[in-house]
Amino acid sequence: MxxxxxxxxxxxxxxxxxxxxxxxxxxxxxxxxxxxxxxxxxxxxxxxxxxxxxxxxxxxxxxxxxxxxxxxxxxxxxxxxxxxxxxxxVFPMCSLFKTLAVAALVQARGYDETYWSTPIPFTDADVVTDSIVLDDLDPQQATPGFLADAALRFSDNTAGNLLLRELGGPGAITAFAASLGADRTRLDRWEPDLNAAVPGDPRDTTTPDDIARLYEALLLDDAAGVLAGARLREWMLRNTTSGARMRAGLQPPYELADKTGGGSYGVVNDAGVLWRAGRRPLTLVILTRTDDPNATRNNEVVAEATRIVVGD
Incomplete structure (x- = not known):
């Protein structure tokens, strides 16, 4: 201590x-x-x-x-x-679940070329808030690969829900996490309700230890298979949502495969793997929470925590 x-x-x-x-x-x-x-x-x-x-x-x-x-x-x-x-x-998980959803789907169906090339239809009733990619998609259909890209690189909530639907619902994330040894990670609801982040509510939560275990296993150890690891790295290395969070606290050159999340009560999260020349890959997880229902999301907290832990 x-x-x-x-x-x-x-x-x-x-x-x-x-x-x-x-x-x-x-x-x-x-x-x-x-x-x-x-x-x-x-x-x-x-x-x-x-x-x-x-x-x-x-x-x-x-x-x-x-x-x-x-x-x-x-x-x-x-x-x-x-x-x-x-x-x-315990912290709210928010959109960090999307990495697990994509990994589970690739693990289960990754080599089924027909499945990955067949568009999945959806309707206006399926579209939820914070869906920058699928909100204006016409026609309303997308292949599983397109959904994975939208969910991981743009944190599209409708894409996240459609991936959950393919897996059988939120409980599949809990089971997948447990299969990798993360027994304090649970997903109970769909987007956007899973981002409620009410203090003391055990639903849709995880721990920094669990996310580190999961992301290291998936992105570095190929725990869901070599194909799942390769595809996760390809999508997450090109993430577009962490410019004000982890990426704002890093000094180039580096490569970062990460996933962000955010919710009510000012929750901002970021987790992933960092590669820098001459150093071993670093799994880095930063989760936050507050007790203030009126708190705004403060990205700089994650950026500053990154500076503190990673330094130069």
Whole structure:
């Protein structure tokens, strides 16, 4: 366990960049006047990249400055050690389920060429909010591959629901996660209801530990098969939705295969695998939650958490 720090620090640049419930000035003033912060017991000083105690202190300061609870796992591939911060705490999963849905479908039907080339019809009744790709699609039909691309690269909610329908419903995600050893991940509802993120509601939740286990298994270890791993990497390396989250906290050159999610109560998530020259692949998971029903989504929290954990 990391001892309670005597002091915490975070850059003035970082605080001034933060939005959310407090203004930058108020956040800076509150942080400057705050007493030392205790590091959560879920923070582990066992990260091969070093600096775990510093990272835990800075994440605690970021939580205090933004009123956002943050969960993080960072693990280099092949290393049993990991940096863990609130890693066993429960967080809303939101659209992170879409990676699991696509993986499960490719695992089950990946080599059925007829299936992947046959369009799946849908109607106006199937179209839900935040469906940037399928909302205006005419005719209303899409192949499974098109749905997977829309769900992973653009986080299209209608595509996510149609994938769930192909799998037999949300319970298939719970079963698939459990088959890979993630027994604290569950999906109960469809889009957009699964993004309600009400504090204390166990539905549609996961933990940073579970998402790290799942994404590492799928993207690096090909746990759903070589074809599923290859297709996931192809789609997720070209993700379009994380420009203000993880990608905003990274310094090029790098390659990132990730999936974002967002919900009510200001929830913003991002999880994936990071490749950088001369380094082992890094599985990185950043989940957030608040208790404020009026909280707005603060992407900079994820970006700053990425800077803290990954550095340069």
């Amino acid at each position: 990391i001892p309670t720090p005597e002091s915490t620090s975070i850059s003035r640049r970082s605080l001034l960049a933060l939005g959310g419930a407090t203004t930058a000035g108020a956040a800076l003033a509150a942080f400057s006047a705050a007493p030392a912060l205790a590091v959560p017991t879920g923070a582990a000083d066992a990260f091969s990249g070093g600096g775990s105690a510093r990272m835990a202190r800075e994440l605690a300061a970021l939580e205090r400055a933004t009123s956002v609870t943050i969960g993080v796992v960072a693990r280099e591939h092949g290393d049993r050690r990991a940096f863990r911060y609130r890693a066993d705490s």
